[in-house]
Amino acid sequence: MNAPTHPDYEVVIGLEVHCQLRTRTKLFTGAPVRFGEPPNQDTSPVCLGLPGALPVLNGYAVELAARAALATGGEVQPDSVFARKNYFYPDLPKGYQISQFEHPLSLGGYVEIDVAGGDGPRRIGLTRIHMEEDAGKSIHDGAVEETHVDLNRSGVPLMEIVSEPEMRSPEEAGAYLRALHEIVRWVGASDADMEKGQFRCDANVSLRPHGATALGTRTELKNLNSFRYIEEAIHAEVKRQAALLDSGGEVVQETWGWDADAGRAFVMRGKENADDYRYFPDPDLIPLTLSEEAIEAIRTALPELPGARRARFEQAYGLPADQVQVLTASRELADFFEAVAEASGAARAAANWVARDVQAALREADRDVAQSAATPQSIGVLIGMVESGRITAKSGRDLLPELLTEGGDPEALVAERGLETVSDAGELERWIDDALAAHPKAVASYADGDKKSLNFLMGQVMRASQGKADPGRVRTLLAERLDAGGAA
Numbered sequence: 327m328n329a330p331t332h333p334d335y336e337v338v339i340g341l342e343v344h345c346q347l348r349t350r351t352k353l354f355t356g357a358p359v360r361f362g363e364p365p366n367q368d369t370s371p372v373c374l375g376l377p378g379a380l381p382v383l384n385g386y387a388v389e390l391a392a393r394a395a396l397a398t399g400g401e402v403q404p405d406s407v408f409a410r411k412n413y414f415y416p417d418l419p420k421g422y423q424i425s426q427f428e429h430p431l432s433l434g435g436y437v438e439i440d441v442a443g444g445d446g447p448r449r450i451g452l453t454r455i456h457m458e459e460d461a462g463k464s465i466h467d468g469a470v471e472e473t474h475v476d477l478n479r480s481g482v483p484l485m486e487i488v489s490e491p492e493m494r495s496p497e498e499a500g501a502y503l504r505a506l507h508e509i510v511r512w513v514g515a516s517d518a519d520m521e522k523g524q525f526r527c528d529a530n531v532s533l534r535p536h537g538a539t540a541l542g543t544r545t546e547l548k549n550l551n552s553f554r555y556i557e558e559a560i561h562a563e564v565k566r567q568a569a570l571l572d573s574g575g576e577v578v579q580e581t582w583g584w585d586a587d588a589g590r591a592f593v594m595r596g597k598e599n600a601d602d603y604r605y606f607p608d609p610d611l612i613p614l615t616l617s618e619e620a621i622e623a624i625r626t627a628l629p630e631l632p633g634a635r636r637a638r639f640e641q642a643y644g645l646p647a648d649q650v651q652v653l654t655a656s657r658e659l660a661d662f663f664e665a666v667a668e669a670s671g672a673a674r675a676a677a678n679w680v681a682r683d684v685q686a687a688l689r690e691a692d693r694d695v696a697q698s699a700a701t702p703q704s705i706g707v708l709i710g711m712v713e714s715g716r717i718t719a720k721s722g723r724d725l726l727p728e729l730l731t732e733g734g735d736p737e738a739l740v741a742e743r744g745l746e747t748v749s750d751a752g753e754l755e756r757w758i759d760d761a762l763a764a765h766p767k768a769v770a771s772y773a774d775g776d777k778k779s780l781n782f783l784m785g786q787v788m789r790a791s792q793g794k795a796d797p798g799r800v801r802t803l804l805a806e807r808l809d810a811g812g813a814a
């Protein structure tokens with residue numbers, strides 16, 4: 327176990343994550359899913375809740391949620407049911423939200439976390455994943471005491487991923503969310519852009535004495551939308567509950583909002599119990615059935631998952647774990663690296679180039695790997711030329727940014743610009759002659775025992791050759807000359 331985050335109490339955390347599925351249209355209508363449009367542009371009779379409008383399920387949303395479920399080891403159910411969750415809110419024109427309740431899309435599964443300073447990887451169980459539609463948004467204009475309603479988000483497809491109460495520290499909660507965030511993006515189920523509200527977390531937090539088996543009373547912290555806020559908010563809530571319990575008080579089950587600016591929580595409402603919503607199966611929608619074949623087809627099409635991929639990169643290519651972490655920051659980058667490795671015929675060198683030089687050049691150009699103008703094959707060819715000594719590492723690094731931003735054929739560029747490594751002794755000797763003639767002091771201090779002068783003179787020769795001289799040959803020839811007192 328990790329060190330307890332509180333000496334007197336065990337911290338218990340369960341998380342509910344609302345994650346927007348990566349569809350072009352809404353869950354029950356063809357209205358578009360976009361971001362930042364003027365209010366009420368992306369609507370249809372179904373998301374406006376007009377009488378008589380009938381919902382039709384978006385099959386692709388189901389596939390995306392099933393991908394996430396299978397990627398986390400969940401059991402996708404052959405039958406699930408959409409229900410009406412009834413409540414009144416101005417941004418909910420139907421008076422109910424369509425969600426899944428008794429029969430969710432998926433049961434079970436887990437997310438693996440590995441917290442720094444912990445005892446190694448640990449699985450956090452998932453209770454369920456269900457699908458639901460998002461509500462609209464109320465915009466409160468305090469200046470004129472008016473509330474406006476924007477229904478662009480009404481009906482946007484979400485999945486809710488509910489964890490078991492198995493996290494024991496804010497850091498574990500953070501690790502769980504980062505791992506889950508990575509998986510849903512990796513399998514293409516969601517863009518999970520937290521700034522656009524596509525990945526939102528409610529944290530349930532309770533304390534109990536160490537060794538107790540019964541759960542303590544929980545509070546729920548609503549709509550936390552950054553990993554850092556979540557950890558901060560849970561820390562603060564643990565402190566609050568502990569102080570309350572220490573002073574003989576009781577925790578009241580209620581819902582809190584988190585004020586990130588003030589760094590403190592505020593009570594939103596007493597917690598409703600589930601039956602307040604009077605859930606019942608939506609009579610407008612037939613039960614969702616998925617055949618075994620359909621589920622298996624989705625499973626088979628899943629990409630290799632991040633954990634498996636990291637293990638394979640370490641083993642197959644003999645790469646260190648921290649470098650693998652860099653190379654698997656996204657699926658696109660991992661794919662890119664593997665294609666570069668194959669084309670270069672030198673995986674370890676490819677790993678160094680991609681993790682360091684390629685990343686740096688892309689950052690400089692303000693692009694990510696998906697926006698690279700170079701194919702991974704061409705980068706692989708470039709690295710292969712460096713590895714075989716056809717061009718120097720310096721020439722390779724000089725060509726890289728241009729390839730990544732403008733593309734092109736490295737073979738042709740090398741030929742066109744005469745970048746082939748010069749290792750012909752005659753040519754090298756000419757640069758060496760010049761360097762020795764221009765720097766008699768360095769030659770003299772080498773003779774006096776200052777061997778570092780060799781590096782200085784190396785630099786001069788490399789500069790004169792515009793980085794094309796074969797550095798190994800230059801070093802050998804130069805040392806011979808200097809050992810002979812500079813004579814040709």
Ligand code: ADP
Pocket residue numbers: 338339340341342488489490491492530531532541542543544546600
């Ligand atoms: P609700 O929708 O009422 O919040 P759910 O059962 O859907 O209830 O979700 C409850 C979430 O709270 C789950 O993630 C669960 O693990 C977590 N949870 C339940 N009881 C506790 C508790 N005593 N302490 C911490 N987390 C809890």
Ligand code: MG
Pocket residue numbers: 342528
């Ligand atoms: Mg809840």
